Amino acid sequence: MDTAAHHPDPAFPRFHPRPAQGWINDPNGLSYADGRYHVFFQYNPDSARHEGICWGHLSSTDLVRWDEEPVALKPQPGGPDALGCWSGVVTDDGGVPTAVYSGVDTVGGHSRVVLARADAALRSWTQKGHVAAEVPPDPQVTAVRDPFLFSFQGRRFALQGAGLASGHAAVLLYSVEDLRDWRYEGIWFSSEDPLAARHLPAEIWECPQLVRLPDSSGAETWVLMASLWLGTDEHDHPNGVGYLLGSLADNGSGLPVFTPASGGKADLGREFYAPQLLALPDRTLLWGWSGEAEDSEDRPGRSQAEIDDAGWAGILTFPRQLSVHGGVLAVEPVPELRAYRGDRLRHGAAGTFTVPAEAEIRVAGGEGTLRLVLVAAGQRRTVFADTVAGGDELRIFLDASIVEVYRHGTVPTTLRAYPGPGEEWQLELPHGAAADVWELRQPERPDVSL
Structure with missing residues (x-):
């Protein structure tokens, strides 16, 4: 991408790829196919505000040189995503690349899980408004969003982030034998757990992620990561992102049970939120969203008027590599970033x-x-x-x-x-x-x- 080299705003990043204009936030649909990495992200190409959210798309063969691809998903008038295509993942469904995302069609309403299909290159998308999971008919669930897929003992499952009537944050569990029709299994894990209350304090767990990580001890360690949403949040998230390390086991009827052992913050900065993980055979990668810092007495930033004048907002972090050492999460920049070193x-x-x-x-x-x-x-x-x-x-x-x-x-x-x-x-x-x-x-x- 060469958009940064001649950008008029000196605050615009030159090495963190993003479109020259518009709003971006959560990384979505992380994929690796046919030798190419794909990073999708929430995107408003028309202004520097979170409105009319589409999925933007970047791709790279080496995590260093990036190409801006056509917009992947767009809100469909009259569809379940009429007001926005929000966070989700991309998976292979019988050989067909498929986006699994939160569709929103009412102001302040719940999101539903919507599917869209792509060609093999992930550049041409078909949106038919298929809803794979409605809002659960569970009176305890007051908010739900951000589907994430994982496999356990040869079966496919999904998580969604949630808020509960009790005030606790939670993840919901689904069985996904058929990607087009999910089975709700109930509230899977919540901040009622003491370790979760300590390390993942929130009213809603957004963008839940669950992957197995390389562990130097040889243990089979899983990380549950969530973004910590509070009712007072706008696009500033002071609680950040938390994680728990633990194990998965069968509950005796084929459903996974997560038992946490330790936890912490996934990033210590205030401008980091909504990361997504990409589990590959040889490593696990992460991208996060870094929003614009709001101007305040204790923290110089940008006002909304300055952001509007600049015409852009939001940066995706450099790709990061995750592992576990000594029972704690270790996060490093990917080795490929050395290619940016000049003199x-x-x-x-x-x-x-x-x-x-x-x-x-x-x-x-x-x-x-x-x-x-x-x-x-x-x-x-x-x-x-x-x-x-x-x-x-x-x-x-x-x-x-x-x-x-x-x-x-x-x-x-x-x-x-x-x-x-x-x-x-x-x-x-x-x-x-x-x-x-x-x-x-x-x-x-x-x-x-x-």
């Missing part, structure tokens, strides 16, 4: 120094506080600060207005910041820490004519 500007740098607006920084060693700040005319504002000790290793990516900080062996931090006129980035390292800094650059595309 190495600093090697073994110490103290305080400037870094470019598009950069990768690797920090090792040291004891004390590391700070990433914006500086202009003697004024400083801290964007990120954390304590490093001993063998800690951090990788920091700067791309215009998004900052991703990865700490080896644990979870990252995603932040948004908008450098003003004359502001430059500075990194302040504690005693004993050293940093390498690379300028980011777009790798050349291979010459397919050869």
Whole structure:
């Protein structure tokens, strides 16, 4: 994609691919087929607001060079998705790529599970408004959304996020022998569980994900991840995203039971929400949504008027790779991102120094506080600060207005910041820490004519 190179807004990312204009939020339909990764996402091409949501589409062969594809799904007048095609997944249904998503047709109404079919290249979609699951006839369920499919012991199941009349958040379970007609099995797991109440506090669990993760101990470990929605949320989600690690077992009648053992946050930043996981044979990948930071006294951001003037909102994070080490979730940037490294500007740098607006920084060693700040005319504002000790290793990516900080062996931090006129980035390292800094650059595309 070359939309970023000449974009008029200096806050527009150059290396996190997205359309030049419009609103984006949740990544959806993550797929890998015929050597190509596909990332769909909620998308309004007409304005920088969450309205008339479609599914946008990006694809890549290498997770580095991305192509913008035609819009995949659009609201269908008179259909179950007339007011929006919301979050969901893409699956293979008898050899036919199929989107399984939340369709909305009433303001403030419940979503239903809607299906759409695609060609083998996932570029041409047919929407007939087929509803695979209605809102469950369960008086305890007050909200439902965001289907996710998984397999257990050779059978296909689905989850949906939910809110309950009791005030608890939950996931609902479905048996899916026929993708066109789901069987509701009931409330599967909720925040009544003590570990869930601690690590996944919410009124609704949005975008639930359940996949088996590589575990260095050899255990069969599953992660249940959910985005933590509160009634006071608009498009700002202070509770973020939580996860539980645990096991799946048969309840004796063929249905899975999840038993959590530990948990935590999937990302420590405030601008991270609604991630989706892609389980591949050799690894599990994740993309998340980073929304625009709202302007406030304690956190400089953008007003709605500024967002409207810019004409775009929302960024998808870089792809991340998940595993379990020592009973905790470890999240790293995918190795492919090294292809963005251009000139190495600093090697073994110490103290305080400037870094470019598009950069990768690797920090090792040291004891004390590391700070990433914006500086202009003697004024400083801290964007990120954390304590490093001993063998800690951090990788920091700067791309215009998004900052991703990865700490080896644990979870990252995603932040948004908008450098003003004359502001430059500075990194302040504690005693004993050293940093390498690379300028980011777009790798050349291979010459397919050869």
